[in-house]
Amino acid sequence: MASLPHKGMADLPPLLEFSDGTPVKTKTDWENRRNEIRDLLTQYYYGSVPDETPRIARVKTINNNTERGVVRNEIMITFDTINMANFILEFLYPVTCTSHARCPLFMTQTNHRRWGLVGISRGYAVAVYPAADSNDETDPFRVAYPNATWGLIRRRAWLASRAVDYLVTLDVIDQEKIAITGHSRNGKQSMIAAAFDDRFTAVISSSSGVPAMSPYRFTSSFTFSESPSSKWPNAPDSLNCSCSRSPDHRPTIPQCCWWLPSLTQFEGKENEIPIDSHGLLGLIAPRFMLSECAWTDPCDPSFAVERSYCAGKEVYKFMNVSERLRIHYRPGQHHGFEDLENYFDWFDYAFGRGQTSSSDFLEERLHNFDWNSxxxxxxxxxxxxxxxxxxxxxxxxxxxxxxxxxxxxxxxxxxxxxxxxxxxxxxxxxxxxxxxxxxxxxxxxxxxxxxxxxxxxxxxxxxxxxxxxxxxxxxxxxxxxxxxxxxxxxxxxxxxxxxxxxxxxxxxxxxxxxxxxxxxxxxxxxxxxxxxxxxxxxxxxxxxxxxxxxxxxxxxxxxxxxxxxxxxxxxxxxxxxxxxxxxxxxxxxxxxxxxxxxxxxxxxxxxxxxxxxxxxxxxxxxxxxxxxxxxxxxxxxxxxxxxxxxxxxxxxxxxxxxNNTSTLIDSPLYDRTVNHWxxxxxxxxxxxxxSDIDMKFVSTQDINQLNDRMQESTVQWLHSRL
CATH class of the missing domain: 3.40.50 (Rossmann fold)
Structure with a gap:
């Protein structure tokens, strides 16, 4: 069995290397490596999807109207699954979109519907699909495919692709120009959707965090950021999750709602996973990808984002399209200050619309220290x-x-x-x-x-x-x-x-x-x-x-x-x-x-x-x-x-x-940032x-995590000094 040198790496595993360390040299090599990345992300993070793509059984328009130059349809799409699973899609487009003048398509989730209205004003057709905490219609597909191991975020991304199955049949849509975005968890699913479905031409990660634009190797508990076992918010009661359940059908482990429950086993040893979420960038390449995050975003730390960006950039360079991957920073924290007009500037650039060009999206980095320089x-x-x-x-x-x-x-x-x-x-x-x-x-x-x-x-x-x-x-x-x-x-x-x-x-x-x-x-x-x-x-x-x-x-x-x-x-x-x-x-x-x-x-x-x-x-x-x-x-x-x-x-x-200063050294045995021996x-x-030094050394079988045990050790030491 081949060794996996990418396991245990402190830095992000190179995307232009196979897991056994073999370099990627040709386009064929890259396609094989791309498949390996896809399989690893599925195995460790997101879970598997159904082996088959269900056929659309019927389409029913349940609402249709035209107002102020915009056509609005509500469409129920039913699939040929064992339970005839369906969901309702909202589709809007300017009346100027025709079979002779097809429009680019902008896709987002229910709670970002107003983002779509900005898209309408910019000449985009807009599809709003039900895959958000406030409106999630993915559960019938969980029931239809019990063997799929997908977490809820992966299931939502899969639903976006099922919406595309229908949308590409419409003669007002330019099938070569499909954009997707969402914020926070919806940003995660947008990246995942684009990574696993090449029909998405351009994507924006809006503060997507981990494990998406931010990789666990550079977030985790020792940076006060999100880790595999962080106390994530429970999904709304109306949602079901792909993991073990209590008698009242709620998940016994809240994390199961979002990712594979096995991911929590890597708490404190995230570098043991032979891939990190920067692999999404490799799967999205050579398509257009913009990371939009805030300077002080607790969910999407700038340092982690830029480590992922630099790793992904190597693939874009390999394909001679470096200008298609960029970061854009905004002021503030996780929510607020989203620059929606800039989002559509990016999509215009990706689709060759208007006067927007690569010069409008120059490389922007905060942590770009070059030691050699x-x-x-x-x-x-x-x-x-x-x-x-x-x-x-x-x-x-x-x-x-x-x-x-x-x-x-x-x-x-x-x-x-x-x-x-x-x-x-x-x-x-x-x-x-x-x-x-x-x-x-x-x-x-x-x-x-x-x-x-x-x-x-x-x-x-x-x-x-x-x-x-x-x-x-x-x-x-x-x-x-x-x-x-x-x-x-x-x-x-x-x-x-x-x-x-x-x-x-x-x-x-x-x-x-x-x-x-x-x-x-x-x-x-x-x-x-x-x-x-x-x-x-x-x-x-x-x-x-x-x-x-x-x-x-x-x-x-x-x-x-x-x-x-x-x-x-x-x-x-x-x-x-x-x-x-x-x-x-x-x-x-x-x-x-x-x-x-x-x-x-x-x-x-x-x-x-x-x-x-x-x-x-x-x-x-x-x-x-x-x-x-x-x-x-x-x-x-x-x-x-x-x-x-x-x-x-x-x-x-x-x-x-x-001679003057007492010391406490608390060194957890399983701290992956430290050579404990x-x-x-x-x-x-x-x-x-x-031998008489006033130094206390504490070493417990812990990971690197500021927890109650470490706090108590510190408090006791401080009190002993008084």
Missing amino acids: WNSSSSTLHPDIPLQNASLLYKLQWMLGESPGGPVTSPGGSYAVEYHGYIDDMLGKGSQLYEVIDGVVKMTVNFGCYIYGNVYYPDNYKSSTIPAVVWLHPFSYQGGYIENYPHDSQRMYHRLAKEGFLVLAYDQIGFGERLLDGTPSQFYKRYPNWSLLGSMVHDVQSAIDFLTADQNGSHPDGLPLFSFYHKHYPPVQKNHIYLVGYSMGGLVALHAASFDTRIAGVACLACLTPLRNNSLSRTTGGNRRLYEWHALLPRLGWFEGNENKIPYDFGDILLYLK AVQDVIDYVHNQA
Whole structure:
């Protein structure tokens, strides 16, 4: 049996390789690989459809009228299945569409019907089919085909194809110009429909998320985004799902409604699947595909979207049609700001209509850091590598790069927070600048170089001072410190506040509301010899400045918090300030604590994987995750293949901190982003060098997930420090 080298890959499996690693070289190779991708997506994600395509038994027009130059038909289409399954299709078209002047067809789902009205105004015929949560008529086909394993999303996509079976018989439709789109779950089914039915000529993924435009390898729980076992919304009671049922006919596992129930077995080990949802792009190629997503979309993180885009682009290049795959960003979050006119501009471009061309859809990316270009740039300095006997701080500063100076205390001013409420509301941080939720106060503040944050503390605190925590989030581009798809009973910052701590939480540069402040291409144009990680360390220093500043009725930066809120936040115990970082946040915390003796302790949660041991880089992503994928530490790339020459490793940092700073290292055994055995070697090395070190190491048989167990471990450690 052939090995499957694509299993276990941290990065997306190359679409121009077969699962056994054989490269695709010819068009015939590609057709065979395309079939393999289709089979793998069916096997792992979407489920199988009926072996046969049912024949249309009869068509009945149940409503017909013409108004304001638009013909509207409601049509019941019945199929030759064992139960004569049927559904009602709404079909609208301008009276100018005739057999001599056929119109392109736009298809969408019931809840996006008004999108279709925009299409009418642009000269499209429109088909609205019943495959949405609010109107789903797919269940008779589930009954008709009990052997099909399809999840509900796949079944809806299949229904779109059955609508096409009828629509292509109409002489007002241009069969070569069929477009489909939908939003969120409907965006998923639109991509799947186009991937499995070549009659769709153009598709737009409108915030489709996972497993569609966003692949699980780059979302999942360690990015605070959707994972295979995320708490997805239950389907409406009127819907049935293709999985085991309770006595009242509701699914026993809600996830079964959308995908194969077996998908949940890959929680935390998503890279063990030999394909990811980027495979849809390979199946759609060479047809026109636009990914439409929002900057801070919790369901469709921009980093994941762009990893998928880059992988799919290789297929489009192979076919010499690179311009047919694009991303378009909009402001805001998951819902709202959909640019429908732009949607139809894309379809016009795809169909050669009007004056729209490829120049209207230039490549648009946020995470397009090119390490080789950075390295060869005339602006990039190449200072000598620190000598082995150099101080650790010198080595750290060398790796972080040339700081522009600071951080300095910002001038403040009420403008800094006065107009921030709507942003907090959009990102799910609360609708008010000051509010009390479940016994925890949230107060919006501004510190350092114009950084927004929120402090959380118990509403009923009694003591004169309070210990403090700076909460540092993971690779959560979409929401910063907000857990969009939580796996814990309550959010970490809220839990710590209820445990008696004041928590400062903020979005780090390049994430959440600061996404556009730290896009790698822009950051390294401004600071070619610094690093994003260096900037994050500066922000932590500013956070400590904020927490340790005396309060004399006004904010130390000049913002009159008391007159603004009529409240003070509790004075902080300056000898009890801790950093708690998860994943990327832990990496930031360890570096920041090395430079700041005011930090009493660091909790590093699922964050530690040694730099000098890159042996499992294929599985974990290795150092490339830091110097190229996320562009946190570009100078680290100078040691690719020579990791033993890296000036320092995390064992050196832990030993350096031992005199002033307590540490908690929580490293789940099944964390796919970490070389756990190398972590164990580091811990053993540290204990051998300093047996009395104040360091707690926790390793449980968990995946990388911020859950109640990890929270409880952190809380107990923090309390033990007081």
